[in-house]
Amino acid sequence: MHNIEFPEKLECLFKPSRYKTLYGGRGGAKSWGIARALLIIGASKPLRVLCAREFQRSMSDSVHKLLADQIKAMGLQDFYQVQEGIIKGSNGTEFTFHGLRHNIGNIKSIEGTDVAWVEEAQTVGKSSWETLVPTIRKPGSEIWISFNPSLEADETYQRFVLKPPTDSIVVKVNWSDNPWFPDVLRQEKDDLKERDESAYLTVWEGHCKQTLDGAVYANEVKAALLGDRFMRVPYDASKPVLTFWDLGRADKTAIWFAQQVGFEYRMIDYYENQGHALAHYLKQLQTKPYVYGEVWLPHDAENELLASERTIAQQVRAAGYKVQITPKTSIADGIAAARAFFGSCYFDAEACADGLQCLRNYRYEVDPETQQYSKNPLHDWASHGADAFRYAAVSMRVPPPKRKAVANNGGGWMG
Structure with missing residues (x-):
């Protein structure tokens, strides 16, 4: 395995905590960092990881490809076996992929989960959280949450940012926290700031919108x-x-x-x-x-x-x-x-x-x-x-x- 560097703000991923919430604007490497952290931890000890989204109609909607790309980038191909619907480590580590809404019965049946990673969590509704959280009940288990904020009233923002539960790490991660932020995105960021300051604050700085763009009601x-x-x-x-x-x-x-x-x-x-x-x-x-x-x-x-x-x-x-x-x-x-x-x-x-x-x-x-x-x-x-x-x-x-x-x-x- 290559030497792996992480942005300073993502060091929290290696500290024990029941809830770890990374939120912010585009380009902060939130998902990238979580994928790497889970793969590193999973290589050091057996880990059962549930990778979830509110809606997942196929594996292309999941973080399966992101994890597969990071396995290759970190030189872990000999340790991890990437299959169509699951990723397995030679020490018993497993990554599985599920949608939450309308699939919660299957989630309930997953026992022994060590880490539940909920990606694009801004769309996760109240009923999904209230079913998932008590399901992840193994001693020492953790729930990792990553998302770009949309509306302040959204359930995830209210539950994990404004009023986080006990034993939470909550970190806002933006493009400025990513030491490897690419020039092509920097130009895109600067162009949007000049064109539309309000949109820039939401997209790149992780501010909540007052109202959703194009919202009917x-x-x-x-x-x-x-x-x-x-x-x-x-x-x-x-x-x-x-x-x-x-x-x-x-x-x-x-x-x-x-x-x-x-x-x-x-x-x-x-x-x-x-x-x-x-x-x-x-x-x-x-x-x-x-x-x-x-x-x-x-x-x-x-x-x-x-x-x-x-x-x-x-x-x-x-x-x-x-x-x-x-x-x-x-x-x-x-x-x-x-x-x-x-x-x-x-x-x-x-x-x-x-x-x-x-x-x-x-x-x-x-x-x-x-x-x-x-x-x-x-x-x-x-x-x-x-x-x-x-x-x-x-x-x-x-x-x-x-x-x-x-x-x-x-x-x-x-x-």
């Missing part, structure tokens, strides 16, 4: 924050709970849970998952202590089949729920409705944390030719929760159906 989120509408919103057992769905098969299914009280809409809960049949989501409804009113499904629920000869709407009705179909509108009209609807909403900050993260990060696409924001929202991890919220807004514009709640011992409530 930036003004609405800001108004809700200033109006203290992200709060504790208790469930009112005297009012029915309405649910608003965005359905997915390969993509996510997202559900908002709301109660209407006068002219207010109280968003009391949120749930999303991926890769499950409809029965999974109906079971989720039954596990919650709510009295249900209408289940609002998107317009295609009347003709979409989900591993069944019956439509989704038919299956939900058969489970004992009163189904309503969200009127079909253009995305632009739906966004306009959601902006108006936002002002009537109060959100439970804890139970709806992942849904709120979707609303904060829902943004417009950038036109590849003009580099300007288009009229079309970007389809990514945030779009499903935002779509379900848009459907809630559109649904609530129509006159509510007359109903009389009647108990259903099977877990559903019928109008």
Whole structure:
């Protein structure tokens, strides 16, 4: 193995601590340093390393290639065997790679993890952290976190930078801390600083953005924050709970849970998952202590089949729920409705944390030719929760159906 040099700020990686958080702007060599540190430690003693991201659809989304490149750069090819989905050391060290969101059941089954490295952690939601952290419970185990900050309200920034847990090392690492910062990036950095000072501070200095560039609901989120509408919103057992769905098969299914009280809409809960049949989501409804009113499904629920000869709407009705179909509108009209609807909403900050993260990060696409924001929202991890919220807004514009709640011992409530 070659002599390995590290930036001074990254020496903390070799000190024992339950949490090690490296955050900052581009060019600070955070991921590079973590990869090298883990490979060096793993060569000196057997280590089980879980390399995780919030979303990982394939190995190309993981740090697998980064680790493989560093193995070669440090001359460790004789020690580490790089396989398609795992990296193994001759002393028993193992690196495995997993996505957190919608794959948390597999993460729970991983026992004996010594280090969990969560890369690009700015997108990791509250539910993923609350499942992962207690899973890494081996005595002396550590959780390493690396990310470029986005919004101050993001769960990772709040949890590990602003209010870090006990036994934490928190280090901001920027380009200026990297003694090997390349000239090509230096020129790129300087050009951005001259062109857009605000963007420079975020990209290169690791400052949080006030609002996400191109965020669809930036003004609405800001108004809700200033109006203290992200709060504790208790469930009112005297009012029915309405649910608003965005359905997915390969993509996510997202559900908002709301109660209407006068002219207010109280968003009391949120749930999303991926890769499950409809029965999974109906079971989720039954596990919650709510009295249900209408289940609002998107317009295609009347003709979409989900591993069944019956439509989704038919299956939900058969489970004992009163189904309503969200009127079909253009995305632009739906966004306009959601902006108006936002002002009537109060959100439970804890139970709806992942849904709120979707609303904060829902943004417009950038036109590849003009580099300007288009009229079309970007389809990514945030779009499903935002779509379900848009459907809630559109649904609530129509006159509510007359109903009389009647108990259903099977877990559903019928109008």
